[in-house]
Amino acid sequence: MDFILIAVIVLGAIALIAAVVLFAASKKFAVYEDPRIAQVSELLPGANCGGCGFAGCGGMADALVKGADAGSLDGLNCPVGGADVMGQVADLLGMAIANGEPKVAVVRCNGTCENRPRIAEYAGLRTCAAMHACGAGETACGFGCLGCGDCVEACQFDAIRINPETGIAEVDEEKCVACGACAKACPRGIIELRKKGPKGRRVFVSCVNKDKGPAAMKACQVSCIGCGKCEKECAFGAITVENNLAYIDPEKCRLCRKCEKVCPKHAIIAVNFPAPKPKPENPANAENPASPANPANQQPIERKEAAV
Amino acid sequence: MNIRTFRIGGVHPEENKLTHDAATQVAALPKQAVYPLSQHIGAPAKPVVKKGDKVKVGTMIAEAGGFVSAPIFSAVSGTVLKIDTAIDATGYRKPVIIINVEGDEWEESIDRSDKLETVEAHPELTPEEIISRVKDAGVVGMGGACFPTFIKLTPPPTAKAECVIINAVECEPYITADFRLMMEHPDEILVGLELLMKAAKVNTGYIGIETNKMPAIELLSEKVAQKFGASAYHVEVVPLKQRYPQGGEKQLVDAVIRRQVPAPPAIPVNVGAIVQNVGTAFAVYEAVMKHKPLFERYTTVTGKRLANPGNFLVRMGTPMQDLIDACGGMPEGDNKLLAGGPMMGKALTSTEVPICKGTNSVTIISGDEARRKEPQPCIRCAKCVGACPMGLEPYLLAKISEVKNWERAEREDIVSCIECGSCQFTCPAHRPLLDNIRQGKSTVMGIIRARAAKK
Numbered sequence: 001m002d003f004i005l006i007a008v009i010v011l012g013a014i015a016l017i018a019a020v021v022l023f024a025a026s027k028k029f030a031v032y033e034d035p036r037i038a039q040v041s042e043l044l045p046g047a048n049c050g051g052c053g054f055a056g057c058g059g060m061a062d063a064l065v066k067g068a069d070a071g072s073l074d075g076l077n078c079p080v081g082g083a084d085v086m087g088q089v090a091d092l093l094g095m096a097i098a099n100g101e102p103k104v105a106v107v108r109c110n111g112t113c114e115n116r117p118r119i120a121e122y123a124g125l126r127t128c129a130a131m132h133a134c135g136a137g138e139t140a141c142g143f144g145c146l147g148c149g150d151c152v153e154a155c156q157f158d159a160i161r162i163n164p165e166t167g168i169a170e171v172d173e174e175k176c177v178a179c180g181a182c183a184k185a186c187p188r189g190i191i192e193l194r195k196k197g198p199k200g201r202r203v204f205v206s207c208v209n210k211d212k213g214p215a216a217m218k219a220c221q222v223s224c225i226g227c228g229k230c231e232k233e234c235a236f237g238a239i240t241v242e243n244n245l246a247y248i249d250p251e252k253c254r255l256c257r258k259c260e261k262v263c264p265k266h267a268i269i270a271v272n273f274p275a276p277k278p279k280p281e282n283p284a285n286a287e288n289p290a291s292p293a294n295p296a297n298q299q300p301i302e303r304k305e306a307a308v
Numbered sequence: 309m310n311i312r313t314f315r316i317g318g319v320h321p322e323e324n325k326l327t328h329d330a331a332t333q334v335a336a337l338p339k340q341a342v343y344p345l346s347q348h349i350g351a352p353a354k355p356v357v358k359k360g361d362k363v364k365v366g367t368m369i370a371e372a373g374g375f376v377s378a379p380i381f382s383a384v385s386g387t388v389l390k391i392d393t394a395i396d397a398t399g400y401r402k403p404v405i406i407i408n409v410e411g412d413e414w415e416e417s418i419d420r421s422d423k424l425e426t427v428e429a430h431p432e433l434t435p436e437e438i439i440s441r442v443k444d445a446g447v448v449g450m451g452g453a454c455f456p457t458f459i460k461l462t463p464p465p466t467a468k469a470e471c472v473i474i475n476a477v478e479c480e481p482y483i484t485a486d487f488r489l490m491m492e493h494p495d496e497i498l499v500g501l502e503l504l505m506k507a508a509k510v511n512t513g514y515i516g517i518e519t520n521k522m523p524a525i526e527l528l529s530e531k532v533a534q535k536f537g538a539s540a541y542h543v544e545v546v547p548l549k550q551r552y553p554q555g556g557e558k559q560l561v562d563a564v565i566r567r568q569v570p571a572p573p574a575i576p577v578n579v580g581a582i583v584q585n586v587g588t589a590f591a592v593y594e595a596v597m598k599h600k601p602l603f604e605r606y607t608t609v610t611g612k613r614l615a616n617p618g619n620f621l622v623r624m625g626t627p628m629q630d631l632i633d634a635c636g637g638m639p640e641g642d643n644k645l646l647a648g649g650p651m652m653g654k655a656l657t658s659t660e661v662p663i664c665k666g667t668n669s670v671t672i673i674s675g676d677e678a679r680r681k682e683p684q685p686c687i688r689c690a691k692c693v694g695a696c697p698m699g700l701e702p703y704l705l706a707k708i709s710e711v712k713n714w715e716r717a718e719r720e721d722i723v724s725c726i727e728c729g730s731c732q733f734t735c736p737a738h739r740p741l742l743d744n745i746r747q748g749k750s751t752v753m754g755i756i757r758a759r760a761a762k763k
Contacts, residue, residue: 120657121642123680125743133746135399135657142400211393211401 036068036093037061043088044078049156051079051179068093079103079193080157080177102196103178105160105171109145109190110206110269112166116141116220132187141219143209145169145190154185173200195250200272203253203260205230207267210243217265224267230259311519313549314559317697319730321552321651323520327484327610332492332619335634337412341384341625342662343369343405344396348454350376355405361388365623366415366601369405372446378456378665379446383603383623386410395658397647397667404662407625418600424495425597427502438507438596445595446602446665450587451475451555452648454666457588461507463577470580471512472504473564474589476528477548477555479518480649483669485606486586488619490517490524493590494531498543500589503596505541508582513543514564515586518550552651553728557583559697571724587668607631607663611672613639622663628670629659642675651729684737692731692741698724702731706741709748714755717748723756725749 040061048056054063060078067073073095078085082102090096116139122131128150136142147167151160159175160182162168169182169191183191190208205224209216213225226244233239238252239259248259248268260268346352351374363369363382370380386409393401414420427433443458463469474497478486490497505513515532517525529545536543546564553559557576558569560583567579576583584592587606594600603624610617615636622631628645632638638659646653647667663670692702700721708716725745732742 121675123678125740125747127747129747130740130743133750135655136395140657215393215401 034065036065039092040064040089043081043085043092045080045085047080047156047177047179049080049177049179049181051177051181052077064089064093068095079179082177103193104173104176104196104200105178105180105182106192106194106202106204107145107160107169107171107190108192108204108206108208109143109168110222110267111139111141111144111220112168115222116144128185129187139219141209141216141223143188143190143211144207144220144223146188150185150187151182151191154181156181197250197255197272201255201270202250202272203255203257203268203270204248204250205246205267206269208245210245212244216244222266225265227264229262229264230268233258233262311547311549312563313551314554314562314697316562316699317695317730318551318553318559319695319733320550321481321733323550324481324610324612325484325487325520326482326612327608327617327619328487330484330488330618332488332606332621333634335620335622335626335631337384337409337623338626338630339409340389340627341382341386341407341409341623342394342627342660343380343382343407343625344394344662344664345370345373345380345403345405346396347380347624347664347666348378348448348456350374350378350456352403353377353380355391355403357388357405359388359390362386363388363407364413364415366418366603368446368601369407376456376459378448379444379601380405381446381601381603382407383625384409385413395661397654397656397661397664399654399657419598424499425593426499427506430597433503433506433596435507435509438503438592441596441599442507442592445591445600447588447591447595448602448665449585450591450605450665450668451585452652452666452668454664457584457592460577460582460584461504463508463582467575467577468580469508469510469577469582471510471514471565471582472501472508473560473576473581473583474501474504474513474515474586475555475557475560475583476515476517476521476524476586477560478521479550479552479555480651480653480669481552482610482671483608483649484610485608485619485668487521487524488608489587489590489606490521490528494527495535496593497586497589498528498531498535499597500591500593501543502535502541503592504582504584504589510582511541513541515543515545516548516554516560516564517545518548518554520550553697553726553730556697556726556728558726571721602665605663605665605667607667608669608671609635610669611639611643611674612677613643613674614672615639624664625662627660627662628656631663631670632659632672639672639674644673644675644678646671646673651733652727680740681738683739686737686739689736691734691736695730695734697728697730698726700725702741702745703739705748706731706739706744709744709751712751714748714752718752718755722749722752 044057046057052060054060064076067076118138119140120138122138126148128146128148131137131146137146145168147162149162151169157175157177159172160169163170178193180193207224209223216223216225224245226241228241230246231239231241236252236254238249240247257270260270353370354373355370357369364385367382368379369382372379386407389406389408391405394404396402439458439461447457448454476486501513525547532543548563561569561576561581569576569579591602607622608619609631617635645656649669653671686703696702705722729742
């Protein structure tokens with residue numbers, strides 16, 4: 001029986017000493033972590049997408065708490081959680097927050113298979129980065145979408161895909177959280193994070209071709225040729241033409257859509273606007289757009305009834 | 309005969325030297341010549357002409373844009389049409405100078421006679437003088453990499469040159485431009501070598517030639533014995549076993565003097581060797597002795613389906629289309645157009661790309677032959693490991709590049725890759741090994757540069 005007793009005493013003594021050492025160490029070397037960091041982390045979406053510019057949600061939480069201590073949350077925004085999450089975080093930290101406007105990824109290329117003829121066949125590794133390093137790609141445009149989907153792979157929210165019909169990346173506005181991963185993945189810098197705009201309405205130049213007019217025109221039917229018509233038309237000074245390429249500043253743009261109408265190459269695109277209202281002074285034209293729509297709407301209904 | 313080769317890896321693709329016996333023809337002058345400002349490694353050249361300027365053959369049209377750079381000379385006489393952009397060998401539109409060709413008037417300073425000048429007859433040629441003439445003539449490596457020659461001749465103070473190795477390996481399939489140059493201008497090449505040795509202050513020279521060019525080996529051996537037999541120089545023609553990529557600097561140094569160049573940033577001169585292409589030796593001769601800047605070169609235009617493939621002495625700035633037309637026009641059907649040979653050549657999407665300083669060949673491969681096969685899973689057969697001339701593990705580098713593990717890629721020495729393509733050539737599963745490794749290499753090099761810039 002002795003040996004059992006000895007074992008219990010020895011092990012008990014070791015345990016006791018270890019406990020004392022550990023207790024002392026935990027007191028002596030305690031690292032204070034602001035409990036708010038954990039609370040903020042809880043509020044953040046936890047996608048670790050890096051859209052905020054930090055390595056993950058933990059880094060962002062840390063930065064938010066530090067920002068709150070320094071008295072300002074400026075420049076910190078979780079694009080995934082948006083205004084909701086940022087509002088909650090601000091409440092928790094007792095800060096007022098200037099709500100960042102929601103943004104969305106915009107693919108600035110409209111060089112579909114129809115608009116941009118293929119002049120070569122690429123046989124190498126099918127990633128945009130490899131194709132971009134190899135040359136202009138399968139079309140004559142050295143700036144446009146390569147369609148291999150590096151952005152699709154980068155997106156953690158299943159919000160971007162390559163449309164097989166056009167061969168161009170398309171963003172699903174509902175799913176896009178504007179984390180910017182796709183913009184970083186695109187070797188040609190085609191994807192831009194733009195202000196979503198009221199009711200999702202926005203006007204942008206859907207081209208990044210910096211070639212001079214004739215070269216750009218040859219490469220693609222809907223390329224910006226840098227003619228500057230839109231720049232002259234814009235009453236708000238929102239459009240600048242640099243390196244043969246127009247850019248619409250989303251902060252200055254008032255969504256009047258005048259530039260869209262003057263663009264000879266239809267490179268300026270306005271999205272989520274209601275269909276143009278028929279002009280009242282010309283009743284014949286006003287009926288026309290409506291009349292083909294009506295039978296199209298009715299036909300399937302008739303068929304349904306016939307089937308039933 | 310003692311036949312050497314490099315010790316690690318290598319492959320032997322089908323040679324297809326179709327134009328082996330085709331004597332060099334002088335290509336017709338183009339109607340319009342196009343000069344990309346970036347024809348060499350380093351900073352792009354800066355234009356010194358403007359629209360409407362008259363230029364002659366040999367007029368400088370763009371000056372060196374930095375230390376690692378080279379001036380560009382017009383190869384035609386005529387009027388500068390404009391400074392614009394055009395598609396160059398990178399596949400992208402880059403700044404170019406376009407000249408409308410009128411007549412063929414040369415700068416008076418250029419000696420156009422065929423008389424062979426010797427180093428003995430020109431005591432004014434000190435090493436510094438040779439290097440400065442080479443620099444001013446815009447001479448760059450003619451093998452394809454286009455590194456400014458004068459920099460190679462002035463090694464960093466930490467390294468000491470011991471020998472000059474002339475690279476006449478031409479291990480790429482199809483290309484025969486260097487072979488024809490050796491057959492047609494052996495004396496000039498040897499004077500060029502003597503100039504290079506004098507400039508580098510060494511008295512040992514080697515000329516590495518693969519044994520599929522026996523006539524050149526015999527001819528040059530004979531000429532070397534005549535010229536250097538009784539001189540203070542030790543020059544040797546080294547026959548080499550056919551093996552790709554023997555024309556790579558590091559492989560050639562290993563094959564000829566049995567020394568291994570360490571991993572980057574080490575260069576061949578760190579083990580005592582200055583490697584110059586045979587075309588560069590010829591260009592050095594012309595630049596120093598004939599005051600002729602670098603504006604024409606020997607180029608092979610070849611392809612199995614081309615009606616009359618041939619070797620050309622071509623003025624730079626000539627569009628490839630002109631040369632292809634001179635060979636019977638582009639074959640029907642799909643073709644793959646390469647600037648360079650099939651192993652390392654750059655695929656192009658336009659036949660209007662001009663011949664530049666580094667265009668040693670225009671190769672046309674039929675679409676069927678060029679098309680890649682469907683990649684299969686890697687079975688770890690390690691054929692790529694055996695083929696890699698740099699002793700790397702291509703399957704591993706390709707995989708870690710694919711999954712973007714850049715730290716690991718750097719540890720595995722991805723920057724040592726010379727992009728010769730032996731791995732992809734040898735892969736029985738047709739995997740795009742080099743495509744992936746190139747991505748990894750350029751990313752890792754970017755990371756290294758960024759790190760160095762931070763310090």
